[in-house]
Amino acid sequence: MKVLKIILFIIAVLILLVVILGFLGPKDYDVNRSVIIDAPKEIVYKEVSDLSNMLEWDAWKAKDPTMQVTIHGPGDEVGSYRRWESEESGIGEQKLVNLVPNERVDSELRFIEPFEDKASGYSLVKDAEGGTELTLGFKGENKFMSRVMAMVGMDMESMVGPMFEQEVNNIKAIAERKAGEQATSMTNIKDSKYSFGIQQRPALSFVLKRDVVKLENMKDFYSSHLPAIYNAVGASGAAPSGMPCGIYYSWDEENGETDMCAAVPVATADIRIEGYETVTLPAGRVAKVAYYGDYEGIGEAHYAMDDYLKANGLEQNGPVIEQYVTDPGAEPDTSKWLTDIFYHVK
Known part of the structure; x- marks a missing residue:
């Protein structure tokens, strides 16, 4: 009986200690880390305001390679959210709730499994000596047992702080x-022979043939399909609404292939032609460069466009369109052949 009383006394003391620690422990937590970055605010802000960019710098994803992450929504607008799921990291979501361009990002974190909880995340961006100061933070309310754990050294600061670091x-x-690449690109653009512009492009409909084509077979692909599409459009009673185009969804030099279309613009999306698709590209913002010359040299214009996008902090957001404005049959001088190149951008 005496032993039982001692055991009960010890249990009572432990319970009392837990209660005391729970009342004395911090009610809230706010963990953050800061760093000075030698880059413009715009570049730093873009990294933390777009959920898709987090895949590159997320410490939790690096620690748990089995984590499956999905982005819902555009990724860089209020209401967009990312969802993560794995055995080690559980299930949770992070939703953008406030964006102040080049200043701050606020997000709502919801933990679903193995426990339910919520917290707030924030990213602060401001000018500082030596560049831009970035602060990543995480704050919320400590529940009772979390307050107890915090009093014995197992707090959010010790668990989350190193990850933010x-x-x-x-x-x-x-x-x-990226700032270094931008500076190099700005120098290249300054010395470039090309002129660039940004414009809003209306929705465009095309009758097209799409396929994955080896780079050395592109010319044959065009010659096989563009005349056939023109003939088919005419036979349907419709008429092309512009000069022929090449549409590129991917360009894979390593494997020597491209996901591309031979396309003819049409005025309506109602045309149906057997063996071909009718596709409408939605209206959007595009960067444009005009290239004059034989098609063999067009790669130079694409490299210049790549510099232009980097120099201006623009991100490609859709396929690339080449429109072959000059008919080679009507103009023998290749230096006068005009190709307008359009890159969809955010």
């Missing part, structure tokens, strides 16, 4: 690399 340094490396 890793993330701000990951972002620093990425942003400084």
Whole structure:
């Protein structure tokens, strides 16, 4: 009986200790880390305001390679959210709730499994000596047992702080690399013979043939399908609404192939021709460059466009369109052949 009383006394003391620690422990937590980045605010802000960019610097994803992450919505607008799921990391969501361009990002974190909880995340961007100061933070309410754990050294600061330290340094490396690329691109653009522009493009409909084509077979692909599409459009009673186009969804030099279309613009999306698709590309923002010359040299214009996008912090967002404005049969001088190149951008 005496032993039982001692055991009960010890249990009572432990319970009392837990209660005391729970009342004394911090009610809230706010964990953050900061770093100075040698890059413009715009570049740093873009890294933290687009959920898709997090895949590059997310410390939790790096720690748990089995984590499956999906982005819902555009990724860089209020209401967009990312969902993660794995055995090790559980299930949760992060939703963008406030965006102040080049200043701050606020998000709502919801933990679903193995426990339910919520917290707030924030990213602060501001000018600082030596570049841009970035702060990543995470705050919320400590529940009773979390307050107890915090009093014995197992608090959010010790668990989350090192991960934020890793993330701000990951972002620093990425942003400084992109700033260097941007500076190089700005120099290249300054010396470029090409002129560029940004414009809003209306929705465009095409009758087209799409396929994955080896790079050395592109010319044959065009010659096989563009005349046939023109003839088929005419036979349907419709008429082309512009000069022929090449539409590129991917360009894979390593494997020597491209996902491309031979396309003829049409005024309506109602045309149906056997063996071909009728596709409408939605209206959107495009960067344009005009290239004069034989098609064999058009790659130079694409490289110049790549510099232009980097120099202006623009991100490609859709297929590339080449419109072959000059009819080679009507103009023998290749230096006068005009190709308008359009890159869809955010």
